[in-house]
Amino acid sequence: MKVINVLSGKGGTGKTMVSSSLLWTMSRKKRVVGIDCDVDAANLGMVLGVKITRRKEIETSEKAFLIEEKCTGCFKCVDVCNFSAIEKGDKKPVFNRFLCEGCGSCELVCPENAIEIKTVKNAWITEGASRYGFPVVSGQLKMGESGSGKIVTEVGRTGERVAKENKSEIMIIDSAAGISCPVIASVRNTDYVIAVSEPTPSGFNDLKRAIKLVEFFKIPCGLIINKFDINKELTRKIENFAKEKGLSVLGRIPYHKDFVDAAVNLKPVVVYKKKYREIFENIAEKIYSWFE
Numbered sequence: 001m002k003v004i005n006v007l008s009g010k011g012g013t014g015k016t017m018v019s020s021s022l023l024w025t026m027s028r029k030k031r032v033v034g035i036d037c038d039v040d041a042a043n044l045g046m047v048l049g050v051k052i053t054r055r056k057e058i059e060t061s062e063k064a065f066l067i068e069e070k071c072t073g074c075f076k077c078v079d080v081c082n083f084s085a086i087e088k089g090d091k092k093p094v095f096n097r098f099l100c101e102g103c104g105s106c107e108l109v110c111p112e113n114a115i116e117i118k119t120v121k122n123a124w125i126t127e128g129a130s131r132y133g134f135p136v137v138s139g140q141l142k143m144g145e146s147g148s149g150k151i152v153t154e155v156g157r158t159g160e161r162v163a164k165e166n167k168s169e170i171m172i173i174d175s176a177a178g179i180s181c182p183v184i185a186s187v188r189n190t191d192y193v194i195a196v197s198e199p200t201p202s203g204f205n206d207l208k209r210a211i212k213l214v215e216f217f218k219i220p221c222g223l224i225i226n227k228f229d230i231n232k233e234l235t236r237k238i239e240n241f242a243k244e245k246g247l248s249v250l251g252r253i254p255y256h257k258d259f260v261d262a263a264v265n266l267k268p269v270v271v272y273k274k275k276y277r278e279i280f281e282n283i284a285e286k287i288y289s290w291f292e
């Protein structure tokens, strides 16, 4: 199986639009599986109309908990917390679980052993079939929780099992935006990266950061320029940058209201409007020939 990771240095560049359309396109010739690693805002499953068949709660985060009866109210724990997660109450400290990073400092300084660090259920992993027949695995962080990177690792493990069960030939990962922990967790063990960019100053800048990450991990990479026609001069600059870096430009996608309408109707754009199929068929062919 070949693993393709769709990422972008910046949010809102059309990563999920690319992932969903490429999954649909490739599914016509290959056995594919879709993985949503954008655990802070998972929406690949929505666009693909996934019917969930399995849902698992996971624990990848730790928090501090007070053992009230042991606490003497010395407030040493308040001073040591670098995340402002503990406040002085009337007689005892008050812990804010949304700010707690589970670092364990308060547990270490507490003279009464009145603090316990415990794992918490912070995310869901779901499995199901898209309305187009292929399987999709998603991770979803619970509101106010942390630990995205570890959740992505767990989603990846589940994805590998589902891929094996379905004899998948291609896995497409819809990665998180940016270049932080969840993205790093999702690019490991990837065969090919598709970087989605747009011709805006921030889009270009964030693309450069994303490419640095890909270069660090020495993963082959191609570029898709979304909304290429909103600023043709910047598009040319992005293409020159790609040339300098030895990256192939896999495709250029125009700016059109169809893309917004497809998203509103929760459909891959290639399903919503047939005229975009050729763009994604060409992208898929370029990637197949890379793998040969």
Ligand code: SF4
Pocket: 066, 070, 071, 072, 073, 074, 075, 076, 077, 078, 092, 093, 109, 110, 111, 112, 113, 114, 115
């Ligand atoms: S350090 Fe321990 S004993 Fe002191 S206030 Fe905090 S929890 Fe209570």
Ligand code: SF4
Pocket: 063, 064, 080, 081, 082, 083, 084, 085, 086, 095, 099, 100, 101, 102, 103, 104, 105, 106, 107
């Ligand atoms: S575990 Fe760390 S972050 Fe959480 S309350 Fe204790 S000191 Fe603060």
